[in-house]
Amino acid sequence: MANTRQITERTMHTLFFVVASASIVMLFMIMIFLFMEGIPIFNEVSVKAFIFGKYWYPTSEPPDFGILSLIVASLSVTLLSALISIPLGILTAIYIAEIASKRVSEIIKPMVELLSALPSVVIGFFGMVLVAPFLQNVFNIPTGLNLFNASLMLAFMSIPTICSLSEDAIHSVPNSLREASLALGATHLETILKVVVPASLSGISTAVILGMSRAIGETMVVLMVAGGAAFIPESIFDPVRPMPASIASEMAEAPFRGAHYHALFATGIVLFIFTFLFNIVADHIAYKYKQVGEATL
């Protein structure tokens, strides 16, 4: 009897371990297949020419495979969206966690969650049919489908990530720290700015990085509202073509296992490396500053 129990126990333990390793296996498979389909492009162009090449004319004869303008586009929409999403996300998180009454925060929190649940295609569609004409009229520009519009839409996609992760971090600050500060005569605001936020800074940084990682990888929004021009932008109202948009729109026309197909996979590799770096940094910060405040034994 005890013996079968021990065998079951060991079997289950092993089984769960194998399944838990599936995520790593998947991660490796994703890398392997990206590289398998992406590397062949470097028979046609050098890595340097691919990454720093300014011209992306994959269907011309002869084709140009330089993705610098795509990389610049991805980085610029991400940075511009971060300028909007970081303050809004963090301020909202502080409001929910520290200022709002329980009833109010119980209304706002689900709203932020619902915002994150909106399918990206819906947000892209919204940017296309409502925001783009609006921008075009107000700023009197040739097209409303541009860098600014894409950044604005992306910001609202990364706010929920930034907000809810920051809120978790703020929540984990022990109450005794707040009480200590209040008891010393600090106002609520001073306590928030000088005690609570510094104590949760590592969590907030992680939140910001993951939010930006989400923005750089987001596809549908940039596909639908960024405008799609593969040039290095000179103004925030220029149309751009970030990496995910290029992959999504061109894959259907790229001849199977032709140079263009491989170039798109190679673009995927670059995108993957960007998000991978973001995540490693976020993970490192989260791990390094795991314990905040109160020592416990």
Place this chain on the structure above:
Amino acid sequence: MDKSVKIEVKHLNFYYGEFQALQDNSLDFHTNEVSALIGPSGCGKSTFLRCLNRMNDLIPISRVEGNILLDGLDIYDPSVDVVMLRSRIGMVFQKPNPFPKTIFENVAYGLRVNGIKDKGLIENRVEESLKLAAIWDEVKDRMHKSALGLSGGQQQRLCIARALAVEPEILLMDEPCSALDPIATQKIEELIYQLKKSFTIIIVTHNMQQAARVSDITAFFYLGELIETGETNTIFTRPKLKQTEDYITGRFG
């Protein structure tokens, strides 16, 4: 009365990572006796108790040195099946912790996991255990209602019944009354007095009067060391060491 040694603890050291929580404790427990472990918070008495059924195995960074012999066999021997060991040693926790199941299922749980399928046997054993834990009359009409609807004192007696159902030889109690009111506490203490006829009981308590009331043997811990042990009467009236006296008379801790 049978005075045979049930558990023999020899030179027990226990570490949480770098921190040594127990230092060279040696102590015997006898059949049909109630032993009380007392001492200030953080003195290691709960850690000591949890070494006896290897509950500390659950703490990843912990390490044990020394021997604990149950009926002469080392419980930390690699060949020992921890699961079987724990079904021989019942445990009652600080806060009542019934499962979110019915009263009946709570008591039947230990039997089911130990592979008993006979319905009649399970029903009998559940009833016996609830009677033994002096809670049968209060719950017999609501056996299939959630155990979470009981009062704190009732929940704790249910947890005792749950532990008894597995027919353990030893009962470990980790401050079983700390979350209860005085009336519920009194009921548990009466129960302990009844139970010692059939079990070896080891109880950790914060409450000196409780130790004096229920135990035959008292062991005083301080900073991970076993300071003094002996007959409860002796310890409370004529302690050998000043430290023990100071604690018992309330001068520190």
Place this chain on the structure above:
Amino acid sequence: MSKSVSSMQSRRNFLQKIVFNVFRLAALINGLALFIIIYFMIANGWKAINWTFLTQPPMDSMTKGGILPCIVGTLCLSIGAMLIALPIGVASAIYLNEYARPGPLIRVIRIGINNLAGIPSIVFGLFGLAFFVVWLEMGVSIIAGALTLGAMTVPVMIGSTEEALRAVPDTYREASLGLGATKWQTIYRVVLPTALPGILTGTILGISRAAGETAPIMFTAAVFFTPSLPVSIFDEVMALPYHIYVLATAGTEIEATRHLQYGTALVLIFLVLGMNLIAIIYRSRLRKRMQ
């Protein structure tokens, strides 16, 4: 002296009031954004939604008719994805939360999961194309799309299951082990039943997340148009999010099909937000009961 202290005090309080209102405004902007998007979709979309729209396939090269194949396709894909992600996610979470001990191994697994969670959806699409569609020769099909979406949803399921497992009090585990139950018996009989509602909530959220994704299914499962409903898992399908994208960007009659686009978007929103609302309400009730 006391006067200057009190004037400083009132200045500090005044400052606090102003800053708190800035915080409040930030929160308000988020709510407003959600409200505007939903209002805009409902205002423009509700006229398009009627019985025909929900029960007919598209007609006249997608300028008329309904979206039934898209609804069916999206349901197949998202439920299929969950059939894959649920067991893997729950089992991984059980390992991480119940069995694993801290150490380098666990750290590596966690980094893997976090990175999997951070991979852009379009990269999952590329992977699905290269692996499921081409290498495993599944072709553009429900199964290839569901597997791709499933892989993407695994980290979400791990996260929500772990949260549910962590909410189970440790004393339950100790009580069970103390009674001589094995670890697996403890998990199976006490921990999982207690965590089940939380896992269920996570599953609903997972389905809704999979239902709204476009990029992973573009190359693996979804097609512009197919008049028939799928009969096997190796059929290609239409899907709501892809349909919106196609009508809004690639159609020949973009302006003429606006009402269909709004209608489809509204159906998708109802589907996704509906599931989310159910999960959120269910969860908040659950938390109250736990307290």
